[in-house]
Amino acid sequence: MNPSDFVIDTRRLGKSYNGVQALKSLDLKVPKNSIFGFLGPNGAGKTTAIKLLLGLTRPTSGSGSVFGQDIVDDSVDIRKRIGYLAQDPRFYEHMTARETLRFKAHFYYSGPAAEIENRITETLELVGLSDKADRPIKGFSGGERQRLGIAQAQINHPDLLILDEPAAALDPMGRRDVLEVMERIQKHATIFYSTHILDDVQRVSDSVAILNHGELVAQAPIQDLLAGSRGTIYSLDIEGEAGQVRARISDQAWVSGIEVTYSEGQTTWQVTVTDDEAAKTQLLRLVLADERITVTNFGRKTYELEEIFMNIVEGDIHGQ
Amino acid sequence: MASDNNLQSLDERGWRQGFANLFRKESGEWWHTRRWWMQSLLWLLIVNGILAVGVWVIPIVDPEEAGDVAENLGIFVQLMGWFPMFAVIVVTQGAIISEKQSGTAAWVLSAPVSRRGFILSKFIANAIGFFVTIILVQGLVAYVQLSLSAGSPLPFAPYLAMLALFSLYLFFYLSLTLMLGAFFGARGPVLGIAIAVAIGSMLGIGNLFAGFLPWIVVVLPEAIPGIITLLVAGEPLPDVWPIPILVISLYTVLFVALAIWRFNREEF
Numbered sequence: 001m002n003p004s005d006f007v008i009d010t011r012r013l014g015k016s017y018n019g020v021q022a023l024k025s026l027d028l029k030v031p032k033n034s035i036f037g038f039l040g041p042n043g044a045g046k047t048t049a050i051k052l053l054l055g056l057t058r059p060t061s062g063s064g065s066v067f068g069q070d071i072v073d074d075s076v077d078i079r080k081r082i083g084y085l086a087q088d089p090r091f092y093e094h095m096t097a098r099e100t101l102r103f104k105a106h107f108y109y110s111g112p113a114a115e116i117e118n119r120i121t122e123t124l125e126l127v128g129l130s131d132k133a134d135r136p137i138k139g140f141s142g143g144e145r146q147r148l149g150i151a152q153a154q155i156n157h158p159d160l161l162i163l164d165e166p167a168a169a170l171d172p173m174g175r176r177d178v179l180e181v182m183e184r185i186q187k188h189a190t191i192f193y194s195t196h197i198l199d200d201v202q203r204v205s206d207s208v209a210i211l212n213h214g215e216l217v218a219q220a221p222i223q224d225l226l227a228g229s230r231g232t233i234y235s236l237d238i239e240g241e242a243g244q245v246r247a248r249i250s251d252q253a254w255v256s257g258i259e260v261t262y263s264e265g266q267t268t269w270q271v272t273v274t275d276d277e278a279a280k281t282q283l284l285r286l287v288l289a290d291e292r293i294t295v296t297n298f299g300r301k302t303y304e305l306e307e308i309f310m311n312i313v314e315g316d317i318h319g320q
Numbered sequence: 321m322a323s324d325n326n327l328q329s330l331d332e333r334g335w336r337q338g339f340a341n342l343f344r345k346e347s348g349e350w351w352h353t354r355r356w357w358m359q360s361l362l363w364l365l366i367v368n369g370i371l372a373v374g375v376w377v378i379p380i381v382d383p384e385e386a387g388d389v390a391e392n393l394g395i396f397v398q399l400m401g402w403f404p405m406f407a408v409i410v411v412t413q414g415a416i417i418s419e420k421q422s423g424t425a426a427w428v429l430s431a432p433v434s435r436r437g438f439i440l441s442k443f444i445a446n447a448i449g450f451f452v453t454i455i456l457v458q459g460l461v462a463y464v465q466l467s468l469s470a471g472s473p474l475p476f477a478p479y480l481a482m483l484a485l486f487s488l489y490l491f492f493y494l495s496l497t498l499m500l501g502a503f504f505g506a507r508g509p510v511l512g513i514a515i516a517v518a519i520g521s522m523l524g525i526g527n528l529f530a531g532f533l534p535w536i537v538v539v540l541p542e543a544i545p546g547i548i549t550l551l552v553a554g555e556p557l558p559d560v561w562p563i564p565i566l567v568i569s570l571y572t573v574l575f576v577a578l579a580i581w582r583f584n585r586e587e588f
Contacts, residue, residue: 051588055429056429056587056588057587058587076337076432077432079430080329080432082430084430086426086430090422090424090426092345103345104431106344107330107338107431107432107433108431108432109327109328110327110330111326111328112326112327115326115327116327119327
């Protein structure tokens with residue numbers, strides 16, 4: 001990919017507070033028009049990274065660009081094209097939702113008042129706040145604030161939407177609505193969002209980065225990540241005496257390992273292969289060549305994001 | 321999306337990025353809330369109310385104690401020199417700190433807003449608010465009261481000069497309070513330092529040091545009410561009279577510049 005294909009591009013970006021490294025040497029590349037999930041446990045440095053991208057805080061090392069513009073020198077220009085939802089969105093409590101959107105809209109554009117009002121009305125409808133549009137925010141619930149946060153973040157029809165835990169305060173229906181809004185917005189914009197809700201990431205994201213202890217520990221398209229990092233693995237549930245077959249399979253040049261587990265009279269093999277094509281065409285045949293064996297389940301192993309996340313994060317902790 | 325092809329992206333540069341919108345919002349907090357009439361009414365009662373007692377009530381209840389126009393004008397000058405600065409401090413002590421603490425500053429600055437514009441919008445909108453409610457309204461009402469009691473209009477030029485100097489005096493406290501708000505993270509130090517300066521000025525603290533630092537009295541804010549007193553009394557001004565005006569003006573500009581400098585380094 002060309003550098004211009006990335007909306008966000010950081011190079012060894014770091015931030016320390018009073019000698020404590022909150023973010024270490026972050027090399028992040030966010031492709032255009034992707035929904036990019038930014039994952040990590042609490043305190044991993046996700047919010048720090050987001051604030052650096054927005055110019056709300058300054059890097060202590062490295063550099064970064066958004067839309068090819070420097071995050072320190074061109075911060076205000078960058079923000080013209082960004083919409084941002086903070087983890088705990090705060091607004092002027094005395095304003096209504098409509099006034100809040102009007103206030104925010106006037107940072108970006110001018111024009112006939114009726115058209116600005118149309119955009120505000122449309123945005124309120126998009127997040128389901130039309131019926132509360134003229135109530136002061138101080139009476140809003142957490143979920144309503146979050147919806148307003150999403151509304152104000154995209155009032156300028158941004159090219160990049162940065163969302164810090166967008167669904168954290170929402171009920172399941174609210175979460176679903178947010179994901180739908182994100183999918184809709186993706187047609188026009190890149191979405192970079194941090195979250196703890198891994199199901200949501202798996203559902204809507206194209207690419208994922210995992211941050212742990214201020215360090216980037218994984219970054220990949222989600223399909224690559226879900227395919228696993230230990231090579232391609234085929235899983236077989238086997239009944240019967242399988243010692244000889246196992247030896248035969250292990251001898252194949254394209255097999256790099258077999259992990260065997262036993263449960264309730266059934267044996268499960270996890271066969272790690274180096275040649276997916278050979279495995280697809282030969283593995284099951286080789287096993288079934290032994291007539292004493294029955295295969296009750298065969299397939300390429302896929303991972304859940306949670307499993308990947310836990311492996312990476314816990315592996316990182318144990319590896320320290 | 322919206323059928324809003326007539327909307328145009330703003331092309332603001334430098335400190336003007338976001339300034340107009342922020343200025344509208346800050347001004348709205350004066351003129352679209354009850355603040356403007358509360359401030360006007362409060363100072364009408366305190367400044368013009370007390371003046372009215374001197375001008376209209378005392379001549380009736382105790383004619384021997386009634387003062388002339390000059391004495392009544394002196395009362396007005398004293399009241400304006402003593403109290404409104406506390407209003408400036410109290411009203412604006414949280415202008416920056418509350419935004420830092422509540423997170424609204426971070427929210428606003430996530431939009432294309434210059435930090436200089438953020439501070440300047442607060443200074444200018446509040447300066448206008450205080451100027452109108454304290455200087456203009458009180459000055460006008462007092463002028464009418466004093467002119468009516470005198471039977472003829474007071475000389476306009478010195479009166480106007482007096483109001484201009486009071487404005488400068490309030491702007492000094494406004495810039496001081498905003499600067500302290502930019503530097504500190506809690507209201508305590510802002511309120512404490514600003515009020516200490518105001519009380520020191522009220523008590524003429526510079527006179528304590530005047531014996532061995534004679535120049536100090538012309539570089540402290542208390543010099544402004546001193547000049548005003550001489551001005552309205554029609555007494556000759558000391559040769560150095562422009563220096564305090566220049567110095568207090570410079571302090572005001574310096575404090576705003578320092579507020580901007582500090583706010584530019586603020587991390588959210």
